Every structure is written in structure tokens, then in C-alpha cells.
Amino acid sequence: MRIVTWNINSLRLRLPLLERMVTELSPDVICLQETKVPDELFPEAAPGALGYPFHFRRGMKGYNGVAILSRVPMRRDETAPDWCLKDDRRHIAAVLETPTGPVTLHDFYVPAGGDIPDPAANPKYAHKLAFVDEAADYFAANPPARSILVGDLNIAPLEHDVWSHKQLRDVVSHTEPEIERMTRWLGNGFTDAMRHFVPPAEKLYTWWSYRNRDWRASNRGRRLDHVWVTPDLVPALRGLHIHQEARDWTGPSDHVPVAIDLAL
């Protein structure tokens, strides 16, 4: 089974790119972030037309929004709280009915956190830290099993998850308070499935800013998108593919699709 996570940065604008991604990667399940479409305006026919008879979405006007498209039957899991009581559509969960049994899938879009890495001066950074604390607490109180957590977590925790550890030390996405919190979250029941395949000493990116004249030449990337699995699913891990070429598609997202293969 192949699961793709992708911050698509507007689902409606990039429907043709979603179709291209499906053609090239043929995922069984697609987790999207930043769909930027209210549920009532969701392109209703698109999932079925692309071969995904099952889908759930949680969107809102203008910002955020997540969706799961699936070839595999699934049911909603609505047990998680309304993170930070904001109703801001940053998480959706489902239980996939796989051939080996049910697997819980979480799709997260963690707040980006603004520019200033000081919670007193920057409410968006404070929100980000609080969000990650709350997620860590939730999984501590509700230990996950046979679970996969994916999404744009907007934190690059390891030295080689960014192009320059030194230069990004105080840049939101790579600050110590974020990394501490994310490490605690991960530790509450998950393992880093991407680093299962790529050693920590190797550079690994999923995002390249729009603000570079040549993203490939400068290669100032960060690993903001993640795939975590519970230890009971580690033996099922089969492969990882970062679809880097998607960054060169016409009208690209600044994030590229990340595919994980599991024997389920």
C-alpha cells in the first residue's frame, strides 16, 4: 500500500497537478494539506474521477484545510480534540480497512508559526508551540497502535533536515523550542519512517521556498513534511519516495509529494 502526503497549496488551483501526481505515483491513499477550500466548495467529483471512491475533507475559507482520498474503504475517526480550540481545520483522521486489518491514519497541518521565534512577541509562534504541545499530550494520553501520522508538520528537526543548520538555528521551523516539542510528540508512540530509509547524516528535504530564483541550484530545502508510524508497523515499511521533480511542474506547490510504501 502506498500513502502519499502532500501540501498542495490550494486544491482547486492544482487539480491538474493532483491528477499528474496520481498518474506518476499511483497512491492508494492521499493525504492533502492546505486545500484552502471550504467543504461546501470542495470539488466533489474529483476524487472519484481520479480513482478514489472514498474521501473525507475538513476545509475552511481561505486558509488551512486537509483531506484524505482513498482507494481503500475507510471510516472517519473523530476522537481527536479541536486543537487549541480554534476550529481551524488542521487535522483529519480515518481508519483504513486494510487487508491486514484496520490502520489509523492522521493527516496534520501544523501552524507555520510566522517569522519571529518568540512566543511573547509572535502569537503565531506561540500557537505553533501550543499546538505541538497539545498533540504530544494527546498521544501520550491516547497511545497509538497500528497508526500512521503524516502531514506538513512545519518543523525540520534534524541538522540535515535543513540546508544550513547554522543559518537556520533561529529561523522558525528549526528552532530548539519547536524541535524539543516535536521530539516529545514523536516519542509518544511513533518512529520517523522517512529516516528509517534515509540516514540522519544525509540531507533530506520536502520543501523549497518560492522565493528562490532557482530552487534546484540553490537547493535551500527543508524537511517540513513527515511520515511517522507506530513501532508495530515498522516491519511493514517497504520504501520511501520523495517526488522532487514535482517542484518543477508548471505552477507547482512549494512542497513535493512524499510517498511511503507499506506491506499491509
Next chain:
DNA sequence: ATGGTGGGCAACCCA
């Protein structure tokens, strides 16, 4: 130190 480029959606918000 600064600004660079995107999307949403109608003035700036957000990334």
C-alpha cells in the same frame, strides 16, 4: 539587513 514569490480573495491575510 533586506526582500525575494506564491494563494486567497478583494484589503491585506497567510505561507
